[in-house]
Amino acid sequence: MRLPLSTNRARLLALTLTATLALLRPGCAAAQSSADESGIRAAMLLNIARFVDWPASKLDEQHPQFVICLLASDPVDAATEKLLSHQTVDSRPTVIRRVGANDSVEPCHVLYAGVASRKTVGRMRSELERASVLTVSELSNKVAADQVLGLPAIGDHVHIEINLQAAQRAGLHISSRILRLATVTP
Amino acid sequence: MRTISGCRGSLVLLLCGVAMVAGAQQQDPDALFRSSLEDLTEMKISASSFARKTEEIERTPAAITVITSEQIARSAATNIPDLLRMVPGVQVAQMNAATWAVSVRGFNNQFANKVLVMVDGRTVYSETFSGVNWDEIDLPIRDIERIEIVRGPGASVWGTNAVNGVINILTKPARRTIGVDVGAKVSNIMARGSVRYGGALGTSAEFNLGVTGVYRRALLDDAGQRAFDGQRQMRISGRLDWRRTAQDEVEFTGDLYRGSMRTELAQPPAFSGKANEDEALHGGFLLGRWTHRGATESGLQAYYSRQYRQVYAAAGLVDTYDVDFQDHVKLSPSHDVVWGAKYRFTADLCSSANRVTMQCSYFNHLGALFVQDEIRLSSKLTATLGSKVQDGSLSGFQVQPSARLLWTVTPHQTLWAAASHSAAATSIGQTGIDADQIVGSANGLPLIVLLDGNSAIKAEFVESYEGGWRGTLPHHVSFDLASYFNHNTRLNSLQSGTPAFSTEYGPSIVIPTTLVNGYRANTAGVELGLAWKPLPTVDVAAGYTWMQAHLHQTLAGPVSIENPWSSPRNVETLSASWAAPRGWRVSGFLQNVGKLSGSVLTRSSAAPPREVPDYTRLDLHVTHALARRFELDGGATNLLRSWHREFGVNAGMVDSLDVARAFFLKASVVF
Numbered sequence: 001m002r003l004p005l006s007t008n009r010a011r012l013l014a015l016t017l018t019a020t021l022a023l024l025r026p027g028c029a030a031a032q033s034s035a036d037e038s039g040i041r042a043a044m045l046l047n048i049a050r051f052v053d054w055p056a057s058k059l060d061e062q063h064p065q066f067v068i069c070l071l072a073s074d075p076v077d078a079a080t081e082k083l084l085s086h087q088t089v090d091s092r093p094t095v096i097r098r099v100g101a102n103d104s105v106e107p108c109h110v111l112y113a114g115v116a117s118r119k120t121v122g123r124m125r126s127e128l129e130r131a132s133v134l135t136v137s138e139l140s141n142k143v144a145a146d147q148v149l150g151l152p153a154i155g156d157h158v159h160i161e162i163n164l165q166a167a168q169r170a171g172l173h174i175s176s177r178i179l180r181l182a183t184v185t186p
Numbered sequence: 187m188r189t190i191s192g193c194r195g196s197l198v199l200l201l202c203g204v205a206m207v208a209g210a211q212q213q214d215p216d217a218l219f220r221s222s223l224e225d226l227t228e229m230k231i232s233a234s235s236f237a238r239k240t241e242e243i244e245r246t247p248a249a250i251t252v253i254t255s256e257q258i259a260r261s262a263a264t265n266i267p268d269l270l271r272m273v274p275g276v277q278v279a280q281m282n283a284a285t286w287a288v289s290v291r292g293f294n295n296q297f298a299n300k301v302l303v304m305v306d307g308r309t310v311y312s313e314t315f316s317g318v319n320w321d322e323i324d325l326p327i328r329d330i331e332r333i334e335i336v337r338g339p340g341a342s343v344w345g346t347n348a349v350n351g352v353i354n355i356l357t358k359p360a361r362r363t364i365g366v367d368v369g370a371k372v373s374n375i376m377a378r379g380s381v382r383y384g385g386a387l388g389t390s391a392e393f394n395l396g397v398t399g400v401y402r403r404a405l406l407d408d409a410g411q412r413a414f415d416g417q418r419q420m421r422i423s424g425r426l427d428w429r430r431t432a433q434d435e436v437e438f439t440g441d442l443y444r445g446s447m448r449t450e451l452a453q454p455p456a457f458s459g460k461a462n463e464d465e466a467l468h469g470g471f472l473l474g475r476w477t478h479r480g481a482t483e484s485g486l487q488a489y490y491s492r493q494y495r496q497v498y499a500a501a502g503l504v505d506t507y508d509v510d511f512q513d514h515v516k517l518s519p520s521h522d523v524v525w526g527a528k529y530r531f532t533a534d535l536c537s538s539a540n541r542v543t544m545q546c547s548y549f550n551h552l553g554a555l556f557v558q559d560e561i562r563l564s565s566k567l568t569a570t571l572g573s574k575v576q577d578g579s580l581s582g583f584q585v586q587p588s589a590r591l592l593w594t595v596t597p598h599q600t601l602w603a604a605a606s607h608s609a610a611a612t613s614i615g616q617t618g619i620d621a622d623q624i625v626g627s628a629n630g631l632p633l634i635v636l637l638d639g640n641s642a643i644k645a646e647f648v649e650s651y652e653g654g655w656r657g658t659l660p661h662h663v664s665f666d667l668a669s670y671f672n673h674n675t676r677l678n679s680l681q682s683g684t685p686a687f688s689t690e691y692g693p694s695i696v697i698p699t700t701l702v703n704g705y706r707a708n709t710a711g712v713e714l715g716l717a718w719k720p721l722p723t724v725d726v727a728a729g730y731t732w733m734q735a736h737l738h739q740t741l742a743g744p745v746s747i748e749n750p751w752s753s754p755r756n757v758e759t760l761s762a763s764w765a766a767p768r769g770w771r772v773s774g775f776l777q778n779v780g781k782l783s784g785s786v787l788t789r790s791s792a793a794p795p796r797e798v799p800d801y802t803r804l805d806l807h808v809t810h811a812l813a814r815r816f817e818l819d820g821g822a823t824n825l826l827r828s829w830h831r832e833f834g835v836n837a838g839m840v841d842s843l844d845v846a847r848a849f850f851l852k853a854s855v856v857f
Contacts (some may be wrong), residue, residue, distance in 0.1 A: 040218070083219070114389055115392060116386035156256070
């Protein structure tokens with residue numbers, strides 16, 4: 001049977017095959033790992049927290065622990081809770097605290113808000129800024145305008161969004177290493 | 187930790203079985219917490235409440251491609267068929283403003299009967315006309331979370347007409363649609379607007395509600411005039427996701443749509459009135475699904491849907507009631523079993539006009555059982571054996587088995603092979619059509635084909651033999667190579683009788699024609715997909731498809747195949763996207779589609795008949811994020827030529843139209 005390819009197509013195919021074979025040399029393949037969505041988000045949050053400078057007032061003896069507060073969390077966040085406890089940030093052990101809309105957020109370093117509390121974060125904004133709390137949720141900063149950190153899942157990946165103005169208002173300094181990987185939202 | 191949830195609708199889950207759950211549970215949380223932030227941003231979401239698994243695709247013994255919402259956002263497409271152009275092995279041809287022919291592995295036609303299309307687990311294949319009316323599922327593509335495409339048979343699990351492919355469209359869970367989303371797109375060929383609101387009801391439920399409207403302008407005919415087509419449509423849709431307990435989720439989805447479409451009529455000679463008509467379409471659905479995740483995972487789904495549409499002046503109203511249950515059991519460390527049962531009842535009402543009649547079979551039943559066992563033969567070798575057994579009023583009793591083998595050569599490369607037997611569903615149109623149409627002239631008299639359905643027609647069979655190789659390579663390259671050989675038998679064909687003089691429509695020559703199983707075909711193809719991420723901001727993908735068919739007539743006399751091959755021998759695709767600084771993004775899509783073998787370009791009697799020629803499509807567009815909430819997107823589709831033809835004669839009745847170059851501007855705001 002005649003090879004049913006025109007000369008140009010045959011060349012294109014040969015080129016593609018050559019390129020493929022050239023890439024097939026032995027060696028370690030690119031790491032294409034995968035994990036649970038809430039696991040990735042929790043690991044990201046902790047990783048990011050390690051590259052955020054809180055004001056000295058949040059790092060004194062009155063704050064011996066790194067407090068992650070969960071606001072209106074739901075079962076998805078329960079998985080996050082399990083993962084986030086028993087870690088360390090700047091040699092401080094992490095602790096998880098569930099808070100309500102009327103509780104004080106002063107002890108919190110991080111406030112992880114459930115999707116239902118988008119508006120609550122807005123209402124608590126001045127208190128959260130005064131207490132230098134890194135506010136975070138799985139919502140995009142496009143819809144959660146008052147939070148500092150958005151970790152939305154878009155397609156197959158969890159993305160990092162930083163609201164720099166909100167971070168500055170809260171007195172948080174975010175390392176340029178994070179900003180390189182993040183989408184900085186105005 | 188939650189492993190798989192909301193995965194009920196996922197094809198990957200069914201094809202992989204429960205092994206995926208086990209695989210995900212092996213994930214070491216400490217290792218995750220030791221990962222660098224760079225790795226975390228590139229890590230794929232494998233198992234979560236709302237994203238389906240993707241990494242497991244590399245361990246699936248079938249040719250699967252997934253279009254993610256990231257790829258959808260980068261595309262210049264506005265509708266689902268245009269999105270599917272990027273997938274190797276999928277044939278997409280636009281016929282007119284609101285009609286597409288979409289098939290997998292050949293035999294493409296508006297009434298392509300070998301592909302099963304589902305939206306969130308609901309079958310949208312039309313039993314009346316065969317094929318899929320893509321305008322009936324014309325949801326805003328911003329609402330789509332992912333599209334999973336299985337090339338090759340999925341009949342052992344999904345049933346009839348999952349012969350050459352399954353396309354599963356999954357919309358975004360309400361959780362990912364919180365806020366207000368307003369989008370609008372205008373171009374010289376269409377306009378579309380949509381508004382969606384998503385909110386939370388307490389901490390355990392979210393909902394969304396959306397409304398969308400679309401206007402499609404008529405395309406141009408051979409004379410450069412506005413042709414017969416064009417469409418207007420409105421759609422409202424909603425969704426409610428409720429996590430009742432940590433183990434139970436309940437989901438409700440639904441939509442309602444209404445529209446009208448301009449269509450050219452197939453005219454009988456005695457009928458001298460209008461050539462065009464506004465054809466109505468409307469319908470909707472309501473679906474409920476309960477998923478339980480305990481020691482095993484099970485799901486129960488039920489839906490009601492209604493479709494009303496006129497096609498070439500014949501009308502069909504279909505009410506569908508569908509109940510589906512499935513369960514995963516890990517029988518032993520080496521046996522993962524997925525089984526399920528389905529019952530579907532459809533009530534059809536057909537009307538007729540202008541010499542096109544449908545004789546409906548009013549009540550159709552379909553019952554099916556499937557079981558699939560994934561057997562771990564060794565640490566690197568897995569066999570998957572399964573079959574679906576079904577009985578129904580339209581396709582009769584069918585057993586559709588498949589056997590698959592997966593060899594994990596290295597952690598990053600897998601080889602797979604499969605053999606399957608599947609059956610294409612017989613449509614009501616094939617058994618009950620009565621269409622009389624002019625096809626030309628002879629001796630100065632009109633030549634009329636009197637087409638009659640055949641209630642004795644049998645379901646088409648396909649034996650498929652497939653093999654594939656896929657994996658990841660250094661330099662952020664992944665590849666997916668698949669090849670197949672299909673032996674198709676009992677293909678639907680048209681058998682013509684002796685021409686005779688008739689005066690029924692005035693003096694004319696009539697040819698009685700009926701549907702028979704009159705052809706067999708051997709088809710083969712190779713599909714290659716490559717993806718490369720040279721930089722964190724750059725995505726490149728390439729695809730190549732080669733496919734060919736040899737058709738053999740099995741009945742003597744004047745017999746022609748009903749759905750010709752109508753597919754290109756070669757298709758090359760290249761797409762690239764660059765996320766530039768300051769919120770800019772540039773994306774392009776280039777595709778070369780060979781001439782459609784076995785197609786007929788036009789009904790006009792110009793000799794010799796021509797096939798639909800090859801074309802090259804280039805889409806280019808630039809996206810810019812303005813401030814936090816606004817995004818503008820401008821560009822062009824089909825940039826290289828002012829027009830091109832993508833398909834020929836549609837079902838022997840109507841010529842396809844020219845797909846025009848289009849410049850578009852899109853704006854969206856989210857808050």
